[in-house]
Structures are given as C-alpha cells and as structure tokens.
Amino acid sequence: MSFATAHSVSLRGAVGHLIDVQADISPGQVATVLVGRADATLQESRDRVRMAVINSGFDWPATRRTTVLLSPADLPKTGTHFDLAIATAVLAADDKLDQELLRDTAMIGELTLSGGLRPVQGVLPMVLAAAERGIRRVFVPEPQAGEAAMVPDMAVFGMRSLLQVLAELRGDEVPPAPPVAPLSWARLLSWRGDDRLDEVDLADLHGMADARFALEVAAAGGHHLLLSGPKGSGKTSLVERLPGILPDLSREEALELTAIHSLAGALEPGDGLLVRPPFSAPHHDATKASVVGGGTGQVRPGEISRAHTGVLFMDKSR
Numbered sequence: 001m002s003f004a005t006a007h008s009v010s011l012r013g014a015v016g017h018l019i020d021v022q023a024d025i026s027p028g029q030v031a032t033v034l035v036g037r038a039d040a041t042l043q044e045s046r047d048r049v050r051m052a053v054i055n056s057g058f059d060w061p062a063t064r065r066t067t068v069l070l071s072p073a074d075l076p077k078t079g080t081h082f083d084l085a086i087a088t089a090v091l092a093a094d095d096k097l098d099q100e101l102l103r104d105t106a107m108i109g110e111l112t113l114s115g116g117l118r119p120v121q122g123v124l125p126m127v128l129a130a131a132e133r134g135i136r137r138v139f140v141p142e143p144q145a146g147e148a149a150m151v152p153d154m155a156v157f158g159m160r161s162l163l164q165v166l167a168e169l170r171g172d173e174v175p176p177a178p179p180v181a182p183l184s185w186a187r188l189l190s191w192r193g194d195d196r197l198d199e200v201d202l203a204d205l206h207g208m209a210d211a212r213f214a215l216e217v218a219a220a221g222g223h224h225l226l227l228s229g230p231k232g233s234g235k236t237s238l239v240e241r242l243p244g245i246l247p248d249l250s251r252e253e254a255l256e257l258t259a260i261h262s263l264a265g266a267l268e269p270g271d272g273l274l275v276r277p278p279f280s281a282p283h284h285d286a287t288k289a290s291v292v293g294g295g296t297g298q299v300r301p302g303e304i305s306r307a308h309t310g311v312l313f314m315d316k317s318r
Contacts, residue, residue, distance in 0.1 A: 002026055004092030004099045007106045007135060008085035009126035010070075010077050014263055014301070016129020018106075020071040021082065023089035028065035034086075036070030039078040048080075048111050049087045056115035056162045061094050080110035081120040084139065087111060087162055088169075101169040106130040106138040108148075115162040117141040117180055124262035127151045128255065139165050143182040147262060150255065150273055182268065202241040211238055219245045239281075239313045246277040246310070253309045260308055264301045277310035284316055 006021045032046045046068075050060050068086055070077050085107035091097045108126055110118040119141045127138050127148045137155040140148045145158025159165045160177035167174045202212065211227075215238055218225045225242075227235040249257060254273040261267055261274060282291050282303045293302030304312060 002093055004089050006085040006089035006102045008082050009129050010075060011122050014125050014259055016126050017075055018130060018133040021085040021089045022069040022071055023093040024067045025061045025064050025093045032066045034068045036073045037076045038070060042077055042082060045083050045086055049083055051113040052111040052115045052162055053087055058096055081108050083111040084109040104136050106135045109141045117159055117161055119143050121265040122263040123147050125259040142180045147267055200241050201244055208234060215242055242311050243277050243279045248275050249309055257309050260301050260305050278307050279311045280307035281313040
C-alpha cells in the first residue's frame with residue numbers, strides 16, 4: 001500500500017478538531033512534503049519523524065516522494081504532537097504497518113530523534129475532541145496516560161517510544177524503553193493558592209454579618225461581587241474564603257476545568273480531575289496576555305480562563 005491515514009487532533013484554543021494525517025509514497029522527485037496549513041513548528045516534524053523512524057530500525061522511503069497531508073487542509077495546524085501520527089501514517093503507507101490497525105485510533109505525542117516520545121500540552125482537550133468524533137483508542141506519552149484516561153469509554157495506551165507504539169498496535173511484546181520525563185515546567189508559572197485556601201474558612205471570621213451573607217448569596221447564585229472599603233477592612237479575607245463555601249464541581253465542569261489546565265501545561269503526572277473550584281488572584285500589574293490569555297500560533301489560557309467555574313479576584317491594590 002502506498003497510501004495510509006492516521007488520526008490526530010488540532011487545537012484552536014480549547015476546541016479540538018479531528019485531523020486525518022494522510023501519507024502517500026509514490027514515484028517522483030525525492031522529497032518529504034508536508035501540506036495542509038502547517039506552521040513552522042510543524043514543518044520541522046519532517047526531520048524529527050524521519051530520524052525517529054530511522055533510529056527505530058526502519059528504512060525511510062528515501063528513493064520516492066513522500067507527501068503528508070493534514071486534512072482538512074483549510075484549518076491552520078500547529079504543535080509538535082502530530083509527530084506520532086505522521087510516523088505511523090508513513091510506516092503504514094510504506095507497508096511497515098497494517099493500515100487497519102490505525103482505524104478509530106488517535107496518535108498524540110512528540111518524537112525525539114532517537115524515537116522516544118515526549119509529553120505535549122493539551123492532551124485532555126485533544127482526547128475529549130477525539131472521543132466526540134468516534135475515536136475509541138488513543139496513544140499518548142506515558143506520563144499523560146492518566147490525563148487521557150479521564151475521558152470516559154476511551155482505551156488509553158501510555159507509551160515511551162515509537163517502537164512501543166508499533167509493538168502494541170501489532171500485538172507483539174512491548175520492548176523496554178527509557179522513562180519519559182514529565183512536562184512540568186508550566187506548573188512553575190502559576191500558583192492556584194491551594195495551600196493557602198486549605199487553611200482558611202469562613203467560620204474563622206467574626207462579625208461582618210452583612211458581608212458574609214452577601215458572600216453566601218453570591219456563592220449560591222453564581223453572582224459577581226464588588227467589594228469596596230479601606231485597607232484592612234477584610235475584603236481579601238472574605239474573598240479567599242469564598243471557594244470554601246462553593247460546592248464540588250460536576251463531572252462536566254471538572255472536565256472543562258481540567259482541560260483548560262491541561263492546555264496550559266499545568267497538570268502534573270498523577271493529577272486527577274480538578275474537582276474543587278479554582279482560585280486566582282493575579283497581581284495588579286499583571287500583563288493583559290497573562291490575565292486574558294493569548295499567544296502567537298498556540299493560544300495559552302490566561303488567569304480568567306484558569307479560574308473557570310471558580311473565583312477570579314481582581315484587586316486593584318495588590
């Protein structure tokens with residue numbers, strides 16, 4: 001077979017789109033061509049994937065023309081997580097892998113030159129989008145298997161290398177591979193205040209009956225609050241105790257919030273669903289991008305998004 005299709009997911013913000021990664025190997029000018037509105041980061045995957053395949057013990061189709069299409073072609077694509085899908089599609093097109101083994105399966109992960117898998121941001125929203133479009137099996141980097149398994153009725157395979165993925169697909173014995181380092185740098189960029197909030201409780205406050213009642217009404221109805229008063233009057237003390245009287249998140253809310261934190265790269269291996277409402281208190285001189293979110297090419301959630309279903313405290317005096 002000179003043509004094969006694998007599947008991956010493209011993210012635009014927190015919304016995922018299922019992408020058909022189609023590979024064709026045919027006579028012509030020798031080259032590896034990647035089409036389908038791929039950005040510069042994704043264009044570099046041609047060299048990453050080629051070396052990963054070669055260093056995994058397979059031949060790259062070096063005497064023929066290899067064309068990889070990311071379909072739908074009119075949707076902009078970005079990110080390194082397409083590497084695994086491109087590699088498996090090319091191997092299937094080159095008769096190194098049965099095309100049927102890729103059916104109803106999504107591939108997510110960045111490849112190293114040695115053929116290892118590296119974690120990527122946004123695995124949870126990607127798997128959610130894949131499940132909505134009928135995908136029932138997903139391969140992800142090993143540290144993010146727990147994150148992907150949060151999606152109901154999804155068979156998740158946490159792999160360390162391209163060789164392990166191919167062995168699992170074929171039903172062969174999975175070879176050993178070095179452990180995969182987790183994606184943990186983004187956690188250092190944000191503080192959710194969990195430790196601080198665990199130590200405070202609305203019952204600690206004495207007096208301020210009207211303010212406490214207003215806080216309870218806002219918590220019950222999901223209303224906004226405007227607190228006005230001189231420094232030391234208790235505004236911050238009240239707001240820090242607001243998450244403690246909010247109920248646990250529903251399953252749908254927990255998945256939405258966890259998907260946002262996954263997109264921000266703020267989930268550690270072993271983290272489960274975020275079932276408690278978050279608390280965010282950005283500094284008064286925080287940049288617009290850090291509060292609202294944004295970015296070039298790949299959108300990053302700001303503090304407003306990361307406080308979804310919880311409390312966002314905007315204090316002009318902080």
